Structures are given as structure tokens and as C-alpha cells.
Amino acid sequence: MLEKLKEKVYEANMELQRKGLVIYTWGNVSEIDRETGLVVIKPSGVDYDTMKPEDMVVVDLEGNIVEGEYKPSTDTPTHLVMYKTYLNIGGVVHTHSEWATTFAQGGMSIPAFGTTHADYFYGDIPCTRDLTDEEISGEYEKETGNVIVETIGDKDPLEIPAIIVKNHGPFAWGKDGNSAVYNAVVLDKVAEMAYKTMTLNKDVKPVKQYLLDKHYLRKHGANAYYGQK
Amino acid sequence: MLEKLKEKVYEANMELQRKGLVIYTWGNVSEIDRETGLVVIKPSGVDYDTMKPEDMVVVDLEGNIVEGEYKPSTDTPTHLVMYKTYLNIGGVVHTHSEWATTFAQGGMSIPAFGTTHADYFYGDIPCTRDLTDEEISGEYEKETGNVIVETIGDKDPLEIPAIIVKNHGPFAWGKDGNSAVYNAVVLDKVAEMAYKTMTLNKDVKPVKQYLLDKHYLRKHGANAYYGQK
Amino acid sequence: MLEKLKEKVYEANMELQRKGLVIYTWGNVSEIDRETGLVVIKPSGVDYDTMKPEDMVVVDLEGNIVEGEYKPSTDTPTHLVMYKTYLNIGGVVHTHSEWATTFAQGGMSIPAFGTTHADYFYGDIPCTRDLTDEEISGEYEKETGNVIVETIGDKDPLEIPAIIVKNHGPFAWGKDGNSAVYNAVVLDKVAEMAYKTMTLNKDVKPVKQYLLDKHYLRKHGANAYYGQK
Amino acid sequence: MLEKLKEKVYEANMELQRKGLVIYTWGNVSEIDRETGLVVIKPSGVDYDTMKPEDMVVVDLEGNIVEGEYKPSTDTPTHLVMYKTYLNIGGVVHTHSEWATTFAQGGMSIPAFGTTHADYFYGDIPCTRDLTDEEISGEYEKETGNVIVETIGDKDPLEIPAIIVKNHGPFAWGKDGNSAVYNAVVLDKVAEMAYKTMTLNKDVKPVKQYLLDKHYLRKHGANAYYGQK
Numbered sequence: 080m081l082e083k084l085k086e087k088v089y090e091a092n093m094e095l096q097r098k099g100l101v102i103y104t105w106g107n108v109s110e111i112d113r114e115t116g117l118v119v120i121k122p123s124g125v126d127y128d129t130m131k132p133e134d135m136v137v138v139d140l141e142g143n144i145v146e147g148e149y150k151p152s153t154d155t156p157t158h159l160v161m162y163k164t165y166l167n168i169g170g171v172v173h174t175h176s177e178w179a180t181t182f183a184q185g186g187m188s189i190p191a192f193g194t195t196h197a198d199y200f201y202g203d204i205p206c207t208r209d210l211t212d213e214e215i216s217g218e219y220e221k222e223t224g225n226v227i228v229e230t231i232g233d234k235d236p237l238e239i240p241a242i243i244v245k246n247h248g249p250f251a252w253g254k255d256g257n258s259a260v261y262n263a264v265v266l267d268k269v270a271e272m273a274y275k276t277m278t279l280n281k282d283v284k285p286v287k288q289y290l291l292d293k294h295y296l297r298k299h300g301a302n303a304y305y306g307q308k
Numbered sequence: 309m310l311e312k313l314k315e316k317v318y319e320a321n322m323e324l325q326r327k328g329l330v331i332y333t334w335g336n337v338s339e340i341d342r343e344t345g346l347v348v349i350k351p352s353g354v355d356y357d358t359m360k361p362e363d364m365v366v367v368d369l370e371g372n373i374v375e376g377e378y379k380p381s382t383d384t385p386t387h388l389v390m391y392k393t394y395l396n397i398g399g400v401v402h403t404h405s406e407w408a409t410t411f412a413q414g415g416m417s418i419p420a421f422g423t424t425h426a427d428y429f430y431g432d433i434p435c436t437r438d439l440t441d442e443e444i445s446g447e448y449e450k451e452t453g454n455v456i457v458e459t460i461g462d463k464d465p466l467e468i469p470a471i472i473v474k475n476h477g478p479f480a481w482g483k484d485g486n487s488a489v490y491n492a493v494v495l496d497k498v499a500e501m502a503y504k505t506m507t508l509n510k511d512v513k514p515v516k517q518y519l520l521d522k523h524y525l526r527k528h529g530a531n532a533y534y535g536q537k
Numbered sequence: 538m539l540e541k542l543k544e545k546v547y548e549a550n551m552e553l554q555r556k557g558l559v560i561y562t563w564g565n566v567s568e569i570d571r572e573t574g575l576v577v578i579k580p581s582g583v584d585y586d587t588m589k590p591e592d593m594v595v596v597d598l599e600g601n602i603v604e605g606e607y608k609p610s611t612d613t614p615t616h617l618v619m620y621k622t623y624l625n626i627g628g629v630v631h632t633h634s635e636w637a638t639t640f641a642q643g644g645m646s647i648p649a650f651g652t653t654h655a656d657y658f659y660g661d662i663p664c665t666r667d668l669t670d671e672e673i674s675g676e677y678e679k680e681t682g683n684v685i686v687e688t689i690g691d692k693d694p695l696e697i698p699a700i701i702v703k704n705h706g707p708f709a710w711g712k713d714g715n716s717a718v719y720n721a722v723v724l725d726k727v728a729e730m731a732y733k734t735m736t737l738n739k740d741v742k743p744v745k746q747y748l749l750d751k752h753y754l755r756k757h758g759a760n761a762y763y764g765q766k
Numbered sequence: 767m768l769e770k771l772k773e774k775v776y777e778a779n780m781e782l783q784r785k786g787l788v789i790y791t792w793g794n795v796s797e798i799d800r801e802t803g804l805v806v807i808k809p810s811g812v813d814y815d816t817m818k819p820e821d822m823v824v825v826d827l828e829g830n831i832v833e834g835e836y837k838p839s840t841d842t843p844t845h846l847v848m849y850k851t852y853l854n855i856g857g858v859v860h861t862h863s864e865w866a867t868t869f870a871q872g873g874m875s876i877p878a879f880g881t882t883h884a885d886y887f888y889g890d891i892p893c894t895r896d897l898t899d900e901e902i903s904g905e906y907e908k909e910t911g912n913v914i915v916e917t918i919g920d921k922d923p924l925e926i927p928a929i930i931v932k933n934h935g936p937f938a939w940g941k942d943g944n945s946a947v948y949n950a951v952v953l954d955k956v957a958e959m960a961y962k963t964m965t966l967n968k969d970v971k972p973v974k975q976y977l978l979d980k981h982y983l984r985k986h987g988a989n990a991y992y993g994q995k
Contacts, residue, residue: 102493102494102497103490103493103494104535105424122536123534123535123536124534124535124536125536149536150535150536153526153533153534175423175424177497177500177501177504178504180422180424180501181501181504181505181508182508183422184421184422184501184502184505184512185421185505185508185509185512186509186512187508187509192642192643192704193638193641193642193704193705193706194633194704194705194706195563195633195638195706209516210519212516212518215518215519215522216518216522219522219526246421246422246423246515246516246519247422247423248422248423248424261561264560264561265560265561268560268635271635272635272638272639272642273642274504274508275635275636275639275732276639276642276643277508278507278508278736279639279640279643279645279732279735279736280643280644280645283642283643283644286704287667287704289670289673289674290668290673290704293673293674293677297611297677304611305581305582305611306562306581306582306608307580307581307582307583307607307608331951331952331955332948332951332952333993334882351994352992352993352994353992353993353994354994378994379993379994382984382991382992404881404882406955406958406959406962407962409880409882409959410959410962410963410966411966412880413879413880413959413960413963413970414879414963414966414967414970415967415970416966416967438974439977441974441976444976444977444980445976445980448980448984475879475880475881475973475974475977476880476881477880477881477882503962503966506966507965507966650871650872650933651867651870651871651933651934651935652862652933652934652935653792653862653867653935719790722789722790723789723790726789726864729864730864730867730868730871731871733864733865733868733961734868734871734872736965737868737869737872737874737961737964737965738872738873738874741871741872741873744933745896745899745933747899747902747903748897748902748933751902751903751906755840755906762840763810763811763840764791764810764811764837765809765810765811765812765836765837
């Protein structure tokens with residue numbers, strides 16, 4: 080079932096490791112097949128070095144295991160909230176990548192300080208509020224998804240395809256699993272440069288709106304002229 | 309004697325190098341065979357590049373060499389204090405990994421700032437007090453073990469399986485040598501993110517108890533649901 | 538057309554990746570053939586992993602595509618301003634390398650703190666002013682070139698062969714594409730050490746003129762005695 | 767002439783690159799043959815990737831080229847001052863390694879913050895004074911050696927086998943070229959951890975004398991018990 084998608088999700092997970100975003104069993108990538116409404120996701124706690132495409136788990140949007148020998152990632156309910164809320168999202172990724180997690184631990188959004196940021200994220204990358212004790216002791220992973228949705232508000236999630244979950248770490252997404260991983264890699268690089276900028280210059284100000292618009296729109300707007308499109 | 313354990317301890321030591329926690333001859337891993345009460349440990353000052361499984365040294369709990377061509381690690385008495393005090397520990401590791409050693413040099417505990425920390429360490433990772441001049445000029449390595457035990461106090465050592473020895477560096481432990489190394493790797497990553505968090509946000513507060521409980525217990529508690537257990 | 542130059546520019550672009558200055562499709566190198574007035578440059582948005590020498594694009598100094606299946610880098614107009622203004626420049630490179638971009642995001646010049654800097658850059662590496670809204674919404678990439686030229690002023694561009702474009706990133710140049718890449722690598726290393734120096738010692742002062750002169754001139758002056766010349 | 771020594775010095779220079787202390791042609795290692803009073807040193811400005819053992823240059827203690835197709839490193843006069851002043855030194859190395867150079871640029875000594883430092887350096891690693899304008903415009907490289915000697919004063923140079931030359935970078939030494947490189951690697955690691963310690967904890971104090979003595983002497987004292995000696 081969904082063999083090609085399993086292969087693709089497996090490769091997207093392995094890419095996390097190749098790019099240095101994860102160690103051991105940390106991190107997970109999923110992708111949804113919108114026709115069937117089924118989600119393929121990394122199994123929980125399985126090593127990257129021994130993991131195989133057929134180990135990927137298939138779940139439905141309610142989190143029921145449809146196929147798979149393993150239990151799915153514990154973060155599966157967070158992924159599912161994203162897929163159910165945003166129909167234009169096809170892939171979701173969670174990591175504890177070090178620079179984005181630094182902002183999560185500091186409880187801080189990542190300001191847009193330059194065009195590297197603006198090329199991919201149309202504004203600050205927000206940090207969520209604290210989960211309440213009730214949310215933590217209840218359906219914790221689902222509530223994590225809910226607070227992400229609350230933070231995104233009425234924006235298009237693809238305009239800023241990543242978020243910082245406070246005291247936890249980043250989630251990123253995209254049209255599929257690969258683009259979610261791509262955004263997670265860029266997120267960590269952008270977080271790294273924001274950290275360095277803020278520690279170098281305490282009085283630094285975010286980039287002005289004009290430059291933010293220019294760079295985001297030259298890649299993603301109706302008149303985009305970056306790349307070979 | 310204990311050939312399988314020597315092979316295992318050798319591999320755990322080599323893993324230290326592969327993970328980038330040590331250079332040259334720095335660092336050492338041991339594991340105890342609880343049936344015989346014998347400990348297998350890295351020889352002192354031998355290069356990782358030329359070290360072989362048969363170079364591992366076998367000592368008893370009083371530090372007598374039972375087998376081995378080489379002298380055991382100078383830190384052996386510290387390891388032995390751990391094994392004698394805590395019967396649920398099977399492996400011990402010492403490194404000068406750069407981020408954990410930074411906290412050692414700064415004389416600071418590593419606060420629990422996020423879920424990456426909470427997934428493995430159930431609270432702050434403590435820093436020991438200074439050794440007294442008498443302790444330093446006496447049985448220094450044994451006293452290092454004693455101050456670790458004093459700092460752990462009446463806690464279960466496996467709930468926070470690492471410590472920062474002031475002005476020195478980290479020790480970590482686990483059920484065997486491999487898990488001790490695993491904890492040493494996670495410790496350094498957690499220390500790295502704590503450093504970055506504290507230099508980014510001077511007013512940062514540790515994670516709240518609810519979230520600490522949730523993450524630690526979802527991996528290690530009676531009702532753990534992370535992984536394939 | 539210009540097959541050897543395409544090969545050379547391709548290799549210079551690949552060197553950016555090998556030196557860790559770029560990820561994904563970021564960055565671009567060009568070189569000019571002064572006899573024909575034609576410029577060879579990296580195509581826009583093409584992956585380093587699949588890029589081939591024949592994918593390089595040939596443009597004239599007005600930016601018209603003379604040969605090539607792909608669109609040239611979006612930053613081509615910036616490169617062309619450099620070639621038209623400075624006849625002693627043969628290669629130009631743009632990256633988002635992390636340390637130089639940190640200074641760009643902080644809006645700061647890179648002071649000459651030591652001989653590593655002085656060996657290659659004869660003074661501070663300046664940061665441009667903000668582009669105006671009109672410049673951003675007009676011919677943005679060309680205006681980026683103009684503000685670089687404005688910042689260089691009446692200096693010889695080869696004495697300080699790099700610049701920080703505010704909120705954007707570095708440009709570097711040289712007698713050809715290879716030397717531009719070399720300067721971009723040294724720039725990022727110099728920026729890294731400047732960042733670390735400034736965060737370690739808040740009161741640090743730039744190197745004195747005598748030492749700056751000595752090091753720059755022993756490599757680049759009329760009586761240079763470094764190397765095998 | 768001195769073929770074995772050339773091979774050894776070549777390997778010591780290559781080790782600089784393997785350990786990540788140098789890029790391009792930066793850095794140089796030499797070793798002296800005390801019987802003949804001849805010094806073998808890296809040629810000036812030759813790439814590590816193409817350098818061969820036979821490219822090493824043989825000079826006498828006055829700096830005359832005795833054998834070699836290339837000019838010796840421009841820093842040769844600094845090396846020679848060291849060999850002439852300290853008869854117990856057999857190898858000298860100079861790098862622009864990033865962490866030690868950070869202290870050079872900041873004009874700061876490296877305090878002994880922990881046992882990693884104390885295992886190799888018996889006290890703070892000092893930073894030299896500024897060279898005067900006369901020293902810079904005169905025999906600059908020789909004066910660099912002189913100011914190193916002035917800074918070491920009446921200490922045994924092997925007790926603290928490295929120094930920070932202000933606004934320039936580190937020199938390290940040892941009984942031969944290999945041990946000089948070893949010390950240069952440890953120096954940069956120690957500098958890295960000192961930087962991180964000082965930026966983490968502004969009020970940090972150096973390690974107390976008792977611990978400094980203990981660690982240095984357990985490796986290097988008359989009763990040393992580290993390693994297999």
C-alpha cells in the first residue's frame with residue numbers, strides 16, 4: 080500500500096540525517112496522500128541506520144494505523160492536525176535541530192533580519208505560547224498541533240512554512256515531505272544567522288518591509304523571476 | 309577473559325571518537341560484569357586509531373588489574389565509586405566534550421530548557437562543588453567519584469544519567485557502556501543548546517515542571533509510549 | 538562558445554559548495570572574457586548536484602543572453618555593474634555564507650582585527666547603506682551593484698576585494714572567478730573570527746595601521762615577499 | 767639531505783590541514799636537526815594539496831637556504847629565534863586557527879579554566895604585547911620571535927608550549943614537529959572552550975592552583991601516572 084509514498088517519505092527522513100538536523104532517532108517526516116486521505120510517517124524510535132522504506136507507517140487522519148509493523152511517531156497527532164486544518168499542505172516535519180530549538184528554548188520568534196530569511200519566510204517565524212497544564216496532561220501531541228494552528232491564525236501556512244513550538248522545537252511543512260525537509264533545513268540556517276546577528280548587534284532591527292516583499296515575491300509571487308520557471 | 313565485554317567496551321570507546329566527543333586519547337568508557345564484579349575499561353593514554361579490543365583492561369572493584377597488558381585509565385577509581393555505589397548502573401563514560409566542559413569550566417549546572425533535555429534528563433544536570441585541596445592532593449580520582457555521589461544525593465542516578473564535574477568535565481552513565489555513551493552524546497547536545505539559549509536570552513527560565521514530567525515520563529515512565537515498547 | 542571559460546566558471550561554482558559557503562542553489566560565481574566582453578555565470582536556481590559545465594549561461598554586459606538553455610542567476614545585473622565599473626576585475630561571487638551574512642544582517646562593517654584580515658583586505662570590509670524603497674522596487678539587482686560601487690568610492694576594488702551588502706550578504710571579487718571564490722572563503726573566515734573577537738572582548742580595537750600595512754604589503758605590495766614570486 | 771626529516775615535517779604540515787587548523791596555504795611547521803643545526807620548514811605559499819616531502823626547505827639557524835627549490839615560509843625567522851633561544855625545543859608551528867586567533871585579535875591571554883587546559887599547559891597561555899612601529903617596519907618576523915621570548919621570560923617554554931601573538935595568531939612548539947602540532951590542536955580546543963566559558967559566565971574565575979598542579983603534574987611531573995610510562 081502506497082509503496083511509492085513510503086519510499087519517498089523514507090528518503091525525506093533520511094535526508095534529515097544527511098543534512099545534520101537529527102541524531103539517533105530524533106525527528107520525523109510525514110506526507111499525506113490527499114486522494115485516500117492516508118498519511119505515511121516515520122515509525123517511533125527506530126534508528127535511521129537500520130530503517131527501511133517498508134518500516135514507514137500508514138495512518139488515517141484520525142490516527143488509526145492502517146498498515147505497518149511499527150507504531151507511528153509519537154508526534155503523529157501533531158502532523159494530523161496540520162493536514163486536517165490546511166488542505167494546501169502535503170508534508171510535515173519535526174526536528175530538534177539545534178539553532179531553531181535554541182529559539183524554542185528561549186521562547187522567541189525568529190525575526191526576519193535579511194534576504195536569506197525573506198527568500199523563504201514572508202515575515203517573522205513565530206514562537207507559540209506555552210501549553211497550559213491541561214493541554215500538556217491531556218492529548219498533548221494533538222494540543223501541540225492546535226497551538227500551532229492558533230499561532231498561524233488566519234495566515235496562509237505556506238507563506239511562513241515553519242514555526243517554533245515553545246520549549247520544544249521546530250515544525251516545518253510544505254507541498255510534500257521533501258519541501259518540508261527543505262524548509263526545515265533553511266529554517267535552521269536562518270535561525271543560526273539570526274542568533275549570530277542578535278548576539279553580535281544587540282540593537283539590530285528586522286529588515287524593512289520593502290525588502291521583505293521584494294525577496295519573497297521574486298521567488299514566490301505571481302511575477303516570480305527566480306529559478307527557471 | 310570477558311572477551312565479549314572487551315569487544316563491547318572497545319566499540320563503545322570508538323563510538324566516542326565517531327561522535328566527535330573526543331580527540332587524541334581523551335575520554336574513556338567502562339562497563340561492569342555484575343556476575344563477576346569485574347570492570348572492563350579503556351587503557352590509559354592509548355590512541356583510538358591503534359587501539360584494539362584486546363587492549364581493554366580488566367580490573368576488580370578495588371582497582372586491582374586482573375588482566376591486561378596496559379595500565380587502565382587514570383580515571384578508573386572514579387568509575388569504580390560509581391559501580392560500587394549504584395547497583396543499577398552498568399556503564400560509565402568520561403569525556404572532555406566541548407559543550408559540557410564549557411559548563412564545567414563555568415561551574416554551572418545545565419538547566420532543563422526544553423523537551424530535548426526532558427526526554428533524557430529528569431531535571432537540571434547538576435555541577436559538583438569544588439574539590440578541597442585535601443581531596444585533590446589525596447586520592448584525587450576516587451574523591452572525584454565521591455563528590456559525584458554526594459551531588460546525586462538520594463536521587464536515582466538513572467533519572468539524570470550525567471553530571472558536570474566542576475572545572476573538569478562531564479561523566480555520564482547508563483545500564484551499559486553503550487547507553488552511557490548515548491547519554492554522553494545527548495548531554496553534549498543538550499549543553500550546546502543550553503549555552504546558545506542562555507547567550508541568546510539572558511532572562512530565560514527553565515521549562516515548567518508539567519512539561520518536564522510529560523516528556524520524561526512519556527519515554528521513561530511506567531506508561532511510556534515513545535518507541536516500540 | 539567559451540567552452541573553457543564555462544568549465545572554469547562551473548568549477549568555481551562547485552568550489553563554493555565544497556568549501557561549505559552555500560547550500561541548495563544559493564550563491565553564484567561569474568567570470569568575464571574581456572576580449573569579447575562576454576560574461577559566463579551560473580544559471581538561476583539549478584542544483585549544484587546536477588549542474589554541468591554546459592549549463593553555464595553566457596550574457597553580454599547589458600544582460601542579454603547570448604547562449605544558454607537556462608536563465609542566468611537573478612543577481613546577474615549586480616555582477617555586470619561590477620564588470621562595467623571596474624576593468625581590473627575578472628570574477629565576481631555572491632553567497633549567503635553564514636558569518637559574512639551575520640554582519641550583513643547586523644548592518645556592520647568587518648573591522649580589521651588581525652593579520653589574517655590584513656593579509657587579504659587592506660582595511661575594514663565595508664557594509665553598504667540601506668537601499669531606498671525606490672531602488673528596491675526599481676531595478677533592484679542593478680541598484681545593488683550601484684550601491685556597492687558607491688560604497689567602494691574612489692578606492693581600488695582589488696585592495697579590499699569584498700563587501701557586505703546590508704541585510705543581504707557578501708559579494709567578493711578578484712582577477713578571475715577562482716580568486717573571487719578564494720576571497721569569499723577568506724572573507725567568511727575573517728568574518729567568523731571578527732564575530733568571535735567582538736563577542737569575546739567588547740572593547741576590542743582594530744589593528745594598528747602599521748601592522749595592517751606590513752601584512753597587506755608583504756603579500757601584495759611592490760616589494761611583496763610572501764609566496765614564491 | 768635530511769630526507770627522513772623532510773618526510774616527517776611534510777607529514778606534520780599535512781596534519782595541520784587534516785585537523786582543520788589551516789585553509790589554503792596558511793600555517794607552517796618546522797623541525798630542527800640539533801646535530802647539524804639545520805631546520806626543515808614548509809615552503810612559503812605552497813598548497814597543501816600539491817605539496818610533496820621534497821618541497822620542504824632546509825635552512826641554517828641564520829636563515830640561509832641550504833637546500834630547496836622553494837623559498838621557506840615567511841615566518842622562518844620567528845621559528846629560528848625559538849630554536850636559538852630554547853635548546854629543549856625541537857619543533858615549532860604557526861597557524862591562524864580560529865579560536866586561538868580570536869584571543870590574538872582580542873589581545874587576551876587564555877586563562878586556565880579547567881583540567882583540559884591544565885593537562886597540557888601549566889598556567890595561562892600568555893598574549894604578547896603589541897610590536898612597536900619600529901619592530902614592525904624592521905625585521906618583523908624576527909621581532910615576532912623576540913617578543914615571544916620576552917613574553918616567556920624565564921620560564922621553561924615546554925611548561926606552556928604555546929603563545930598568542932597579539933593581533934596575529936598562535937605559535938606552539940614541542941620536542942619535535944609532531945608534538946608541536948599536537949599542542950597546536952589542543953591549544954585551539956582549549957581556546958574554544960575558554961571562549962565559550964567566558965561568554966557563558968562573565969564572572970568565571972581560573973581554576974585553582976591545586977587543581978592546576980594536580981593535572982599538569984599527573985601527566986608531566988616526576989611522578990606522572992597518566993599513560994603507559
